[in-house]
Amino acid sequence: MKLQEVKKILNAEVIVGEEKLDMEVKTAFGADLMSDVLAFAKAGSLLLTGLTNSQVIRTAHVMDIAAIILVRGKKPPAETINMAKEFKIPVLATKYILFETAGRLYTKGIVGCLEQVEDHSAHG
Amino acid sequence: MNVETIIKELNLKVRSASDKLNNNVTGGYTGDLLSDVIANSHEGDIWITRQVHQNIVAVASLKEHAGIILTNSCEPTGETLEKANQEKIPVMISDLPAFELTGKIYNLLVK
Amino acid sequence: MVVWNKLKITVHTAETENYLYKNSFDVEGGNFNNAGAISTQVKSILKNIGLPNNVIRKAAIACYESEINIVSYARQGVINLIVTPKTVEFDIADEGPGIPDIELAMEQGYSTADRQIREMGFGAGMGLYNIKCSSDIFNLTSEVDKGTFLKIIINIP
Numbered sequence: 001m002k003l004q005e006v007k008k009i010l011n012a013e014v015i016v017g018e019e020k021l022d023m024e025v026k027t028a029f030g031a032d033l034m035s036d037v038l039a040f041a042k043a044g045s046l047l048l049t050g051l052t053n054s055q056v057i058r059t060a061h062v063m064d065i066a067a068i069i070l071v072r073g074k075k076p077p078a079e080t081i082n083m084a085k086e087f088k089i090p091v092l093a094t095k096y097i098l099f100e101t102a103g104r105l106y107t108k109g110i111v112g113c114l115e116q117v118e119d120h121s122a123h124g
Numbered sequence: 125m126n127v128e129t130i131i132k133e134l135n136l137k138v139r140s141a142s143d144k145l146n147n148n149v150t151g152g153y154t155g156d157l158l159s160d161v162i163a164n165s166h167e168g169d170i171w172i173t174r175q176v177h178q179n180i181v182a183v184a185s186l187k188e189h190a191g192i193i194l195t196n197s198c199e200p201t202g203e204t205l206e207k208a209n210q211e212k213i214p215v216m217i218s219d220l221p222a223f224e225l226t227g228k229i230y231n232l233l234v235k
Numbered sequence: 236m237v238v239w240n241k242l243k244i245t246v247h248t249a250e251t252e253n254y255l256y257k258n259s260f261d262v263e264g265g266n267f268n269n270a271g272a273i274s275t276q277v278k279s280i281l282k283n284i285g286l287p288n289n290v291i292r293k294a295a296i297a298c299y300e301s302e303i304n305i306v307s308y309a310r311q312g313v314i315n316l317i318v319t320p321k322t323v324e325f326d327i328a329d330e331g332p333g334i335p336d337i338e339l340a341m342e343q344g345y346s347t348a349d350r351q352i353r354e355m356g357f358g359a360g361m362g363l364y365n366i367k368c369s370s371d372i373f374n375l376t377s378e379v380d381k382g383t384f385l386k387i388i389i390n391i392p
Binding site: 031032033034035036037038039043049051053054055056058059061062063064079 | 268270271272274275278288292295296299300303354355356357359361362364365368
């Protein structure tokens with residue numbers, strides 16, 4: 001699915017990355033805890049989150065997240081927008097809560113992702 | 125739809141208040157920031173989170189949620205279970221990540 | 236960095252003599268605006284060296300969580316990075332409260348984070364666990380009221 005369609009499904013506003021709406025996305029990860037994103041999210045996924053601070057962009061950059069969807073109508077502060085521009089990560093904002101956002105995208109065929117970094121302690 | 129239907133449809137494990145599975149589910153809320161959940165969730169919501177701390181029970185009880193589902197196979201702490209049984213809040217576990225679990229429950233609820 | 240100065244000295248093995256890259260980054264405790272800036276820099280350094288994506292990903296996760304820990308809990312700290320043909324190594328030292336019970340701190344979900352840290356999406360008790368899972372060698376030592384030292388090695392396959 002193209003980011004353009006994600007925008008349509010979520011009635012989202014494009015905060016950063018209008019020029020990248022033809023990007024293809026297949027998977028999504030929803031979280032409010034950045035440590036969870038670091039532990040589990042797959043590169044190339046959409047990140048759906050209720051946080052708007054600049055750590056969201058840093059985390060997305062570290063994990064090669066394709067694009068960020070800010071839920072519940074939250075507007076990001078200027079430093080978040082500037083960092084997203086710097087790292088060229090698209091940021092969309094939707095009025096829907098995370099439950100509705102994930103529900104709508106899942107219904108339209110976006111799938112979840114879980115790619116845990118290896119736990120070495122588990123196999124001694 | 126009640127909590128028990130969701131448990132059966134999605135193979136959830138029940139960890140507390142197994143006598144409260146007839147609670148009616150009228151909506152859903154996914155989130156890990158307790159202040160957001162307090163501000164924005166509704167009575168009758170099934171709450172999807174990966175927080176395992178006992179504070180989740182206080183929030184669910186305050187907001188009269190139908191139950192809490194923990195994602196990614198996260199297990200609740202002992203204190204959480206103790207509180208959940210006291211407050212009669214069903215705590216369940218799914219091995220799915222939040223996105224996928226939310227998607228499946230969303231589809232059950234809109235049916 | 237008076238107290239933990241000795242820990243800034245990296246133990247040179249035969250391997251680390253042949254390093255491809257070596258640098259040291261200072262981290263300021265309590266400065267949340269810049270938290271993660273060093274990890275971003277480290278990630279692009281590793282990319283430029285041309286390391287495999289999986290190694291870059293693990294190193295970036297370990298470095299980022301460590302950096303967040305210093306900013307969240309310590310007064311100041313330093314992240315030393317050494318890249319050899321076979322490993323990415325971090326020696327991370329901070330001057331701060333230290334960790335009284337390392338075993339407890341390693342448990343998933345255990346955290347002493349305050350509201351500010353939690354509102355940024357950290358402090359859920361996953362950080363040290365994430366670092367450990369991302370590294371091939373993970374060695375954490377700490378002294379209460381002095382600081383914490385962390386050695387991380389990620390092998391390059």
